[in-house]
């Protein structure tokens with residue numbers, strides 16, 4: 001019996017039991033749809049995390065004031081400011097460090113014409129943009145000269161630019177920060193969300209000196225809020241961390257046994273933790289969905305076993321007129337496979353639709369790849385073969401007389 | 408007409424030697440409790456090509472058991488069965504399936520057509536198992552139904568046919584691969600006298616005009632009268648075997 005004929009027989013048998021076929025298929029459909037949806041959500045989470053990490057800049061170390069003894073930040077934001085411009089410059093000279101970016105921050109009201117917008121204002125040096133690997137989309141970034149003279153120039157993040165200017169081109173326009181006029185130098189490329197979920201594009205940047213002298217009115221001149229340092233390569237990250245700790249202890253005159261009044265955080269390690277968490281989550285989602293596929297598979301086995309028993313006489317007749325074991329095995333295996341493949345196709349469609357609905361209804365990112373669909377599909381077929389095989393073999397192992405005598 | 412009991416090996420389509428069949432019954436209860444019941448006792452039967460044989464006997468005498476062995480649906484517990492010179496015991500499952508497909512047409516008392524399948528597809532199915540394409544199978548099945556005057560029922564399902572019509576479709580199915588042997592276990596058992604006569608006429612025609620060997624089981628003397636040879640079974644033994652009184 002050729003394959004086409006076997007497929008024909010299988011399809012005919014499935015058609016004869018439409019309701020049962022549909023119900024069995026439903027198990028498969030739900031399983032496959034769940035797998036596709038969960039994989040898509042998991043992959044989406046991973047993508048979000050990866051984007052946040054790559055938007056951070058590469059080989060970054062963060063230095064914040066305050067110790068982190070007993071796991072908690074003792075000196076929270078607004079506490080003693082122990083880091084200085086001098087610290088930043090000294091760290092920049094360490095052999096493992098490529099550049100540092102001292103940073104001061106605050107929140108301020110911005111105005112352009114009738115529009116106003118409250119956002120974070122960050123004072124940085126030109127190196128900041130290099131360290132963050134952040135370029136201007138239009139206009140230009142400010143320079144060392146601007147830093148030295150404390151020019152009133154501002155670089156806008158995408159979101160802030162949109163909110164103040166709408167469709168207008170902000171470059172060359174003047175906005176007011178805390179009522180002082182600032183010339184818009186340019187607009188940055190979009191960065192998206194940071195690891196902690198902030199929108200990095202809702203921010204503006206001014207020269208550090210301008211911020212210190214004219215905007216924030218610093219009570220401790222020369223101190224900074226925190227700093228970023230970029231190591232020369234991924235390999236020297238640990239070395240850089242050690243060197244920075246040693247240098248800062250020395251500069252802050254901390255004697256043996258005294259606690260650090262600063263904390264160096266290795267962003268690569270942080271990123272690794274976040275990536276790991278996202279990966280674990282997506283694996284878990286996939287595993288949970290697989291369970292429903294498995295349940296669907298057991299449903300198929302159940303139905304096929306019933307079908308074998310119910311059709312014992314038919315099997316006997318087929319054997320009496322010349323069907324060999326392979327033909328019987330093939331017929332029942334194909335019935336299981338057809339259920340799985342059809343169910344798999346519908347399930348994939350449903351899963352993709354579900355993922356699309358999720359992305360519309362929530363701000364979750366979902367990612368569907370061809371590999372994911374292929375995986376769900378392959379898994380469904382494997383389940384079909386695996387759970388279809390036992391009943392099919394049972395059918396084909398029947399002895400013709402016994403099958404014929406079955407009532 | 409060839410002799411009733413040929414001895415030349417090549418003349419025999421069926422050669423049964425000392426065949427016994429013992430069923431072991433698992434009586435419910437203990438695993439060790441099984442009862443053997445012997446249904447056939449050292450049966451010897453030789454049937455030459457082209458013969459028309461009737462097997463008779465009381466209910467439970469082992470007729471169906473013998474027919475199932477002849478039809479390669481079952482195997483003897485002891486003894487040998489040569490079909491067309493081949494020792495059946497030496498054949499694999501696949502080879503047995505091939506023999507059933509190509510060389511033996513089985514007709515049952517209860518027709519045993521495949522439900523919810525048209526008469527045409529029922530007749531065509533053995534061809535599918537023989538590896539013939541579906542289109543060709545259908546074509547040949549239709550031609551056969553046409554010859555037997557059943558073509559107007561081609562699209563009917565068994566449940567839409569009378570008993571006589573179903574049995575004629577079943578005979579077509581048995582014939583589709585041109586087997587040299589037709590085995591019929593009480594083919595007229597479920598049919599009225601008139602229809603039984605029509606069915607017997609078909610078997611007689613197949614035997615006379617196409618030289619097909621026909622072995623059938625019956626309870627009725629007037630059915631047995633159509634045949635050339637009568638084998639009588641009693642309690643699993645052949646007690647009578649001679650030419651039918653015509």
Ligand SMILES: Nc1ncnc2c1ncn2[C@@H]1O[C@H](COP(=O)(O)OP(=O)(O)OP(=O)(O)O)[C@@H](O)[C@H]1O
Nearest residue numbers: 430432444446464465466467468469470471472473
């Ligand atoms: N699978 C089986 N297991 C045990 N005993 C069986 C089995 N099949 C048949 N028998 C026994 O074998 C004996 C012969 O059965 P068989 O069907 O051959 O009789 P028969 O001559 O065809 O009878 P009938 O004319 O009623 O069809 C019976 O006593 C029956 O109980």
Ligand SMILES: [Mg+2]
Nearest residue numbers: 470471472592
């Ligand atoms: Mg019987």
